[in-house]
Amino acid sequence: MSLRGAFGRSFLCLVVIKNQHPQKNKNMTNKLVIKDSNQHQLLLEQSKRLFSVTHKIFSHSLVTDNAWMQRLWAWANEFGIEDEYLPRNKKDLLAKKELYLHHNNLTKLPAEIGNLTNLRHLNLWENNLTELPAEIGNLTNLTLLNLTGNRLTELPAEIGSLTNLIYLDLQHNTLTELPVKIGNLTNLTYLDLQHNTLTELPAEIGNLTNLTHLNIQHNELTELSDEIRNWADCITHVYY
Secondary structure (H helix, E strand, C coil), rough: CCCCHHHHHHHHHHHHHHCCCHHHHHHHHHHHHHHHHHHHHHHHHHHHHHHHHHHHHHHHHHHHHHHHHHHHHHHHHCCCCCCCCCCCCCHHHHHCEEEECCCCCCCCCCHHHHHHHCCCCEECCCCCCCCHHHHHHHCCCEEEEEEEEEEECCHHHHHCCCCCCCCEEEECCCCCCCCCCHHHCCCCCCCECCCCCCCCHHHHHHCCCCCCCCCCCCCCCCCCCHHHHHHHCCCCHHHH
């Protein structure tokens, strides 16, 4: 009940009572005024408590938000990545669409990279990465991912979430297998897997029907299934 509604009803009661019982009306009026005053005070106290709780939640959210950025910046400082490439302010960082981190001797990629969801291009070639965080799957706006010349032995299944990828370069790593989720990347037109240690390709790779460039040379593929060979033969530029 709103305060206005509460006072309005009290006033109506006062008018009726006054006309019928003038003497009793005075006591009733005092009681109603006290009651309305108590309700008003209760509402004020509840509002203050609600504001306090909301403020604490909001403040905690800000601290949490800043915490992941602080960890990302600490990682950038560790590897000498300059502000020009990884901005040290929130606005520019979150607006970043292209990230060039090649030739930085990176040995790890932090999970916090997955918060840069506006990224379209991510260049990580010529580093020393041995694995990728699962959070890379959060970068669903990526159209280009270049991981050439690292030491990756496997890819996280979450890479299958990057369904807007057009260009994926994985050459010169030590990949022994590909996740079946790679078949989800149906917008890919360019896939380079040369110079890895792949022994087989998942059947799901045949879902990549938009490929115009595929390179699987210099692997340990002893035999390709008829299905994969037929699929590969339909690609404009294929090397195997």
